[in-house]
Amino acid sequence: SQLGGTQFGNRGMTLEKELNETNKFYLETDQAVIHKKPTPIQVVQVDYPKRSAAVIKEAYYQQPSTTDYNGIYNGRYIDFEAKQTKNKTSLPFSNIHQHQVDHMRKIDDHGGICFFIIRFKLLNETFLLPIRPFIKVWDQQFEGNRKSLPYHYIKENGYLIPFTLQKKVDYLTVVDRVYFNGGDHNERRH
Amino acid sequence: SQLGGTQFGNRGMTLEKELNETNKFYLETDQAVIHKKPTPIQVVQVDYPKRSAAVIKEAYYQQPSTTDYNGIYNGRYIDFEAKQTKNKTSLPFSNIHQHQVDHMRKIDDHGGICFFIIRFKLLNETFLLPIRPFIKVWDQQFEGNRKSLPYHYIKENGYLIPFTLQKKVDYLTVVDRVYFNGGDHNERRH
Ligand SMILES: [Mg+2]
Ligand SMILES: [Mg+2]
Numbered sequence: 001s002q003l004g005g006t007q008f009g010n011r012g013m014t015l016e017k018e019l020n021e022t023n024k025f026y027l028e029t030d031q032a033v034i035h036k037k038p039t040p041i042q043v044v045q046v047d048y049p050k051r052s053a054a055v056i057k058e059a060y061y062q063q064p065s066t067t068d069y070n071g072i073y074n075g076r077y078i079d080f081e082a083k084q085t086k087n088k089t090s091l092p093f094s095n096i097h098q099h100q101v102d103h104m105r106k107i108d109d110h111g112g113i114c115f116f117i118i119r120f121k122l123l124n125e126t127f128l129l130p131i132r133p134f135i136k137v138w139d140q141q142f143e144g145n146r147k148s149l150p151y152h153y154i155k156e157n158g159y160l161i162p163f164t165l166q167k168k169v170d171y172l173t174v175v176d177r178v179y180f181n182g183g184d185h186n187e188r189r190h
Numbered sequence: 191s192q193l194g195g196t197q198f199g200n201r202g203m204t205l206e207k208e209l210n211e212t213n214k215f216y217l218e219t220d221q222a223v224i225h226k227k228p229t230p231i232q233v234v235q236v237d238y239p240k241r242s243a244a245v246i247k248e249a250y251y252q253q254p255s256t257t258d259y260n261g262i263y264n265g266r267y268i269d270f271e272a273k274q275t276k277n278k279t280s281l282p283f284s285n286i287h288q289h290q291v292d293h294m295r296k297i298d299d300h301g302g303i304c305f306f307i308i309r310f311k312l313l314n315e316t317f318l319l320p321i322r323p324f325i326k327v328w329d330q331q332f333e334g335n336r337k338s339l340p341y342h343y344i345k346e347n348g349y350l351i352p353f354t355l356q357k358k359v360d361y362l363t364v365v366d367r368v369y370f371n372g373g374d375h376n377e378r379r380h
Contacts, residue, residue, distance in 0.1 A: 027296075030296075030299075032300070033293070033296050033297055033300055033302075035255070035256055037227050037228060038227060038228040038229065038230035038231065038252075038254075039228065039231075040228035041228065041229075041231045041233075041246065041249070043231075053250055053251070054250070054251060055248065055249075055250065056231065056246065056248070056249035056250065056251070057247065057248070058245065058246070058247070059231070059245075059246040059249055060243055060244070060245065060246065061243070061244060061246070062228075064228075065225070066225055070260060070261075071260075071267075072267040072269075072297060072300045072301070072302045073300075074300075074301075075267075075300060075301030075302075076267070077261075077262040077265075077266070077267040079262075103223070106217075106220075106223050107223055107262060109220075110222070110223055110262045110263075110264075110265060111262070111264075111265030112223075112262045112265075
């Protein structure tokens with residue numbers, strides 16, 4: 001269970017901020033080098049005032065073509081996407097994009113460690129869901145099935161991520177269990 | 191030698207564009223998944239016009255805290271920084287930042303493949319220089335030594351990157367030679 005989650009977890013800090021803080025801790029304690037990629041922005045107009053920095057005057061947010069985070073852990077390439085929802089019963093596919101899933105499938109094919117981090121905000125639970133069980137449900141939507149990932153499926157096929165004060169989303173303890181030391185059989189290297 | 195370099199290499203295409211094109215080819219032929227990270231931008235003011243996309247009205251370029259490119263190749267984490275210069279005799283350290291070098295050192299420590307891609311524009315030569323010989327010279331600058339990387343040092347400790355029409359900067363052929371199949375002795379895993 002997620003000890004402390006009720007006490008500290010729900011203070012309005014977003015999942016992204018908590019992940020960035022956790023990654024900073026991993027970096028400072030030399031456990032892993034994992035960073036959030038910058039948000040892609042298309043710059044249209046830039047001013048270059050004299051004696052000061054360039055000012056971007058017109059720009060637009062672009063659709064990311066890959067995932068939120070990547071880096072290296074225990075000599076392995078690691079890549080993941082973070083999603084949170086206020087829904088209590090499922091994660092809607094509405095803000096996950098096909099090219100992101102394609103990217104994640106490729107990472108898995110090339111021997112990388114690839115997963116989603118999914119937070120149910122109102123349940124105060126955060127899961128690591130490996131890419132393979134995700135893809136099973138994702139691909140079924142095109143056969144007319146539901147366009148979301150049920151909570152119970154995530155709970156059964158994913159792993160609850162523990163919470164500590166220094167590691168708000170301590171996903172590497174789960175990565176250790178799933179991808180190293182033999183690992184869970186369905187996520188071993190093929 | 192760089193066959194075709196004189197014919198096709200110097201048409202004003204930047205190193206970044208050529209690398210992006212090469213990475214696209216690697217991706218499409220399923221050889222590797224390597225992407226340029228978006229340029230980090232600090233957004234200060236955003237307009238949300240009705241019925242159209244958010245417009246960023248004020249923003250500033252930020253100093254990147256890591257490198258230009260990362261991804262996965264042959265199951266290994268790969269990370270590099272690209273630099274070009276019009277100088278013929280050395281690459282000045284002026285636009286390489288300490289935190290970038292710190293990041294690259296960490297990647298090497300964690301078992302990643304890490305290097306610079308350095309182009310001498312006027313010589314029409316592009317080299318892969320592994321992080322370890324780079325750091326030797328970088329660290330010496332603080333003992334009062336030169337604040338640049340001599341061309342002859344790059345030539346001796348680096349590897350000329352071949353050029354083809356589909357792979358304008360075919361650095362993976364060099365990566366194969368340096369980091370795989372035994373590899374050059376000074377770049378083997380420690
Ligand atoms: Mg996300
Ligand atoms: Mg660069």
